[in-house]
Amino acid sequence: MSSDTSNDFFELYDLRVEVVIPPNSGRIMCGAKPGDHFTLQGEMLNLPPGQGFSIYSLSAVLPLLAAKQRHTHQNDWMTTDTDIACPDPNCPSRLRIIRTGLRRFSHGETTVVPLPNPQSQ
Numbered sequence: 317m318s319s320d321t322s323n324d325f326f327e328l329y330d331l332r333v334e335v336v337i338p339p340n341s342g343r344i345m346c347g348a349k350p351g352d353h354f355t356l357q358g359e360m361l362n363l364p365p366g367q368g369f370s371i372y373s374l375s376a377v378l379p380l381l382a383a384k385q386r387h388t389h390q391n392d393w394m395t396t397d398t399d400i401a402c403p404d405p406n407c408p409s410r411l412r413i414i415r416t417g418l419r420r421f422s423h424g425e426t427t428v429v430p431l432p433n434p435q436s437q
Contacts, residue, residue, distance in 0.1 A: 324423035324431055328385040329415040331356040333377055336399065336410040345407035346370040356381055357419060358426075376403045377411050384413050 334353035337344060347370055354369055355362045363369060377400050388395045399410040423431055 325420055326423065327387070327418045327420050328358060330417045330419055331381060331384055332414045332416050333381075334412050334414065336412045338408055338410075341408035343407075344409050345404045346373050346402050346409060348373065348402075348409050355416075356385070358421060372403050373409075373411060376400050377413065380413065384415065 332353055332355050335348040335350065337348065337350050347368070352367060352369065353364070380394075380400065383394050398412050398414065400413065402409045402411070
């Protein structure tokens with residue numbers, strides 16, 4: 317196993333997940349308000365001070381966030397599709413996942429598992 321960290325970098329997108337409420341949509345069941353959002357930078361999820369977020373709405377987007385953080389092919393639906401339905405079938409709100417920028421990480425700073433040695437493969 318290699319312990320060389322001179323080229324162990326990778327990039328992930330920072331994400332912003334914001335509530336989208338269609339005009340004249342009626343009652344919002346998940347407690348969301350226009351402008352509600354959270355950001356994801358690496359593994360850290362950040363909410364604005366004083367703002368909550370429904371755990372049910374969060375559960376609808378959590379499985380997609382790690383994939384949305386990574387580079388994907390331009391024709392992949394993970395690249396093009398951004399809106400996720402509220403999990404309550406009676407709620408018209410959507411959660412929009414937006415890639416906001418790239419952040420660089422070091423493998424050696426994010427895990428104790430060493431990179432494989434290319435000569436041993």
